[in-house]
Amino acid sequence: MTEGSSDTLDLEALRSFVAVARLGSLAAAAEQRHRTVSALSMQIKRLETRLGTRLLLRGPRGMTPTAAGDTLLGEARELLRHHDGLVARISGRGLSGRVRFGLPEDYASRLVGRLLPDFLAHHPDVVLEAVTATSGDLARRLERGELSLIVALDRPHRLIGGEPLWRTTPVWAGARELALAPDHPLPLALHPVDCPYRHLGVEALEASGRPWHAVFTSTSIHALETAVEAGLAVSILERDRLTPAMRELGEAEGLPPLPACEAQLHYGRRVTAASWPAVEALGELLKQRLGRRE
Structure with a gap:
């Protein structure tokens, strides 16, 4: 490859391509890159011409990479990261x-x-x-x-x-000596409604028909763990957060399986x-x- 070869890729065009692929919008990418939409569009077109393939498609969710675009996206990010790291090390910035x-x-x-x-x-x-x-x-x-x-x-x-x-491993967690009455609503210690584990636990209980009620609600994971260790309630925790004072509950206690997140x-x-x-x-x-x- 000679200097100025047509096979050379423009780093700024690559930056624009990565921005469009990440943001899903030419306008948003142009704003971030401090360029006009037309200038950014021309950069992408020249890049596609240079590589001889379509890199981005416009759809209902905005601009998305093609199969070739996905391949280029990963490589471009790595190339730009190495380039910027080299400049920073040499320049001291x-x-x-x-x-x-x-x-x-x-x-x-x-x-x-x-x-x-x-x-x-x-x-x-x-x-x-x-x-x-x-x-x-x-x-x-x-x-x-x-x-x-x-x-x-x-x-x-x-x-x-x-x-x-x-992938996470959520489990039902109870105190080591906790005994649950199968004919009583399950006492739960939960995060607020935006918590993924609260969502999947309640969803599993309602699908299985097991009644429940929230005994303790807190934004603090440590507070929930304390409530479990004290035998106040059952909670849904990551398996590796179980302490010696807890045990994993399941089918034997009439509790449904929990899907991973x-x-x-x-x-x-x-x-x-x-x-x-x-x-x-x-x-x-x-x-x-x-x-x-x-």
Whole structure:
């Protein structure tokens, strides 16, 4: 390949393609990239001409990648990440901008204790704001543009286009010596209505015809665990959160099986161009550290 070869890809065109694929809209991508829609459209067309294939299709959900576009999307993100990292290392300028990250409280200790400090150590100029909330609340805040990216479970508020991280293992949890009366409503300790585990537990109970009532409701996972350990109520917890004072309940206690959820990574659609490299860097770190968990 000679210098100036027609096979060379334009990095700025790749950035525009990634923005359109992520945002699903030429107008939104143009606003983020500080370009006109026509300029962005021309960049995409030149990229498609260079590669000899269609990369994006317009549909009812906006602009979506073709099969070739999906392949290019992953490779383009990796190429741009390496390019920007190289420029930062040589020039001495690291990532900057503001990253607003949302995550469920149940997983906060794993992320806040290890992953987030590592991210800030590598990118000290990034302003990071991390918040915890239920998955449903996080999804709505992402859609309103209040968050840059979130880790959330795929219910009760389903978002389109999430990148899978791991599968959860919800179980019925009760105190070690708890005895349940099968003819009495099941006493439950629950998160508020936006909680995925509350949603799937109540759904399973109602499908099986098992009556229940909420004895204890709290936004705090630690408060729910205390209520379970004290024998006050049964709750739905991740299996690895069971303590020695708890036991897993199931068919023997007349409780229906619980389906798994999927933890997913979602990016916001209103991230500024200046902050997007930092947002993507945190997203990549999340996928590297969490993507292999089952």
